[in-house]
Structure formats: C-alpha cells, structure tokens
Amino acid sequence: MTTEQTTSPATGSADRAQAGRTVSPTPVELRAVEKRYGEGERSVTALRGVTLSFESGTMTAVMGPSGSGKSTLLHCAAGIERPTRGNVLIDGVELGALDEHALTVLRRERIGFVFQSFNLVSALTAAQNVELPLRLAGRRAGPGEVAAALRRFGLGDRAGHRPGELSGGQQQRVALARAVITQPAVLFADEPTGALDTHTSQGVLRLLRQLVDEHGQSIIMVTHDPAAASYADRVVLLADGRPVSELHGHEGPEAIAARMAALETSATGSATPPQPASGPIDEGREAVRS
Numbered sequence: 183m184t185t186e187q188t189t190s191p192a193t194g195s196a197d198r199a200q201a202g203r204t205v206s207p208t209p210v211e212l213r214a215v216e217k218r219y220g221e222g223e224r225s226v227t228a229l230r231g232v233t234l235s236f237e238s239g240t241m242t243a244v245m246g247p248s249g250s251g252k253s254t255l256l257h258c259a260a261g262i263e264r265p266t267r268g269n270v271l272i273d274g275v276e277l278g279a280l281d282e283h284a285l286t287v288l289r290r291e292r293i294g295f296v297f298q299s300f301n302l303v304s305a306l307t308a309a310q311n312v313e314l315p316l317r318l319a320g321r322r323a324g325p326g327e328v329a330a331a332l333r334r335f336g337l338g339d340r341a342g343h344r345p346g347e348l349s350g351g352q353q354q355r356v357a358l359a360r361a362v363i364t365q366p367a368v369l370f371a372d373e374p375t376g377a378l379d380t381h382t383s384q385g386v387l388r389l390l391r392q393l394v395d396e397h398g399q400s401i402i403m404v405t406h407d408p409a410a411a412s413y414a415d416r417v418v419l420l421a422d423g424r425p426v427s428e429l430h431g432h433e434g435p436e437a438i439a440a441r442m443a444a445l446e447t448s449a450t451g452s453a454t455p456p457q458p459a460s461g462p463i464d465e466g467r468e469a470v471r472s
C-alpha cells in the first residue's frame with residue numbers, strides 16, 4: 183500500500199493519522215478504466231478509458247448527461263463493479279488484484295457509500311443502522327461511539343427511532359453517520375440529495391462539506407443538480423463514457439448549469455441506472471455494500 187502520513191489539507195487528516203490510520207494523498211485512482219456491459223452487437227460501452235485521480239480531503243462532483251456513465255464510474259471506483267479493462271486503486275491498493283473476499287473487506291473498511299434512497303435497514307433503529315458496518319466487520323462499537331456519531335449529524339435524540347419514523351433528511355443523516363463510522367478513505371455519494379427538497383438538501387450538502395473541511399474526508403458525489411455540485415471543490419463532467427471537462431474552485435450553480443447544458447446538446451442515448459437494493463433486515467449487508 184503506497185500510503186503516507188499527512189496533516190493537510192484539513193485537520194481531520196491529522197486526527198486520523200494520530201489515531202494510527204494512514205491517509206493516502208490519492209485515495210482513489212482510475213487508470214484507463216473501461217466498462218462494457220454485455221457481449222456482441224447488444225453490448226454497451228459505459229466507460230471508455232477513464233483516467234482520473236481524486237485528492238485526499240477534497241469533494242468532487244461527477245456530472246454528465248443521462249447515460250454518460252456516472253453511476254458506472256462510481257460503482258467501478260467503489261469496487262461494486264469490476265472494470266472490463268484498466269485499474270482502480272483505493273488507497274494505493276489495486277482492486278483488480280483482490281479476490282472477492284479481499285475486495286469485500288476493503289469495501290467494508292475503506293469505503294463509505296450513501297445513496298439517493300438512503301438504503302437504511304427498516305427493522306433497525308438509527309443507532310443499530312449506524313453500528314451495522316462495525317458489526318459486519320466483526321467489531322463492536324466503542325462506548326459512546328454510535329451516540330457520538332449520531333450527535334455529530336444532529337440525531338442525538340433519534341437513536342431509538344426506526345427509518346420509517348424519521349424524515350427524509352434525518353434518514354440521509356443516519357446513512358451519512360453509518361457511512362463514515364468506519365473512517366473510510368473515501369465516501370461515495372450517488373445522488374445523495376435526489377430524494378430531498380431544496381432546504382433539506384442544503385442541510386445534507388453542508389454536512390458533506392463539513393466532513394471535508396473539518397475531518398479531511400474525501401468525497402466523490404454523482405449528481406444531476408448544479409446546486410449540489412457547487413459545494414464541490416472540483417466538478418468532473420462526463421460525456422459518452424469519458425471525462426470531457428472540469429470546473430474547479432466552487433463554481434456557482436449557474437456556471438455549472440451552463441456547462442451541463444452545453445454537454446446535454448451533444449449527449450447520446452439515455453440510461454436506466456442500476457437500482458440500489460432495499461428491503462428487509464437481511465439486506466443490511468447489501469445496504470452497506472459490504
């Protein structure tokens with residue numbers, strides 16, 4: 183693993199280094215990643231040689247027209263799908279070299295995921311949902327660890343509530359607490375505000391930003407929403423399975439929307455992205471993608 187300790191760009195990196203966890207300067211790297219679905223005439227090439235790296239302690243938004251490959255990129259980067267060609271590295275570890283078990287362990291320990299549809303386990307309380315990734319890894323939460331995680335996301339008084347008793351914004355905050363309880367190298371967010379109203383979305387986006395600025399979390403977020411992308415340090419625009427341009431430095435939603443509009447005009451095809459799992463308790467494993 184080619185990791186090194188660093189104290190920048192945010193204090194959280196220092197926190198984690200002090201806690202004994204190394205912080206890679208490049209937590210996620212894609213090298214010439216291609217992804218093809220199916221074979222022969224009916225095959226679809228979703229990613230066409232994508233080379234991208236993502237810096238530690240930054241938030242990147244991935245945007246592009248429908249069918250441009252955003253979800254596929256996220257799923258390949260997170261080790262949920264295997265590329266047809268090319269390499270993905272998480273914390274310097276090449277995913278293609280890992281067998282299914284090792285990949286599962288790496289996903290569980292080093293990757294957090296939040297989805298548009300929250301993917302909480304409906305039969306479990308907020309606290310049990312947050313603790314789930316630790317339990318699946320065969321660990322118990324430290325004393326007060328789950329309560330502290332819930333408080334951090336403004337849910338200190340909701341620990342015993344089940345998802346059905348929580349608002350959409352509260353459910354997404356439980357999902358965020360669950361995604362970062364393992365201190366992942368990277369947090370992937372797939373349309374995290376897609377099911378929320380504007381006001382609630384802003385609350386969730388501010389929390390994501392706070393994770394980056396105060397805790398050094400690296401975040402990669404797919405979104406259709408220029409307002410959501412404006413919270414990112416960097417916006418990568420995809421078209422037809424390739425990155426075609428980038429915006430840097432907290433561009434306003436109008437500038438991002440204008441770039442998207444230009445891309446939309448040259449978009450090809452449309453997509454039905456893979457649907458995330460949802461369901462009863464034993465889908466908890468799937469819900470945290472471990």
Ligand SMILES: Nc1ncnc2c1ncn2[C@@H]1O[C@H](COP(=O)(O)OP(=O)(O)OP(=O)(O)O)[C@@H](O)[C@H]1O
Nearest residue numbers: 219226228247248249250251252253254453454455
């Ligand atoms: N499981 C699959 N089997 C076959 N084709 C797929 C599969 N998943 C995605 N595709 C195809 O790959 C291409 C990229 O899909 P992807 O879902 O990554 O795009 P997207 O940019 O996330 O789209 P959207 O914005 O509509 O969610 C599309 O042409 C899509 O039809």
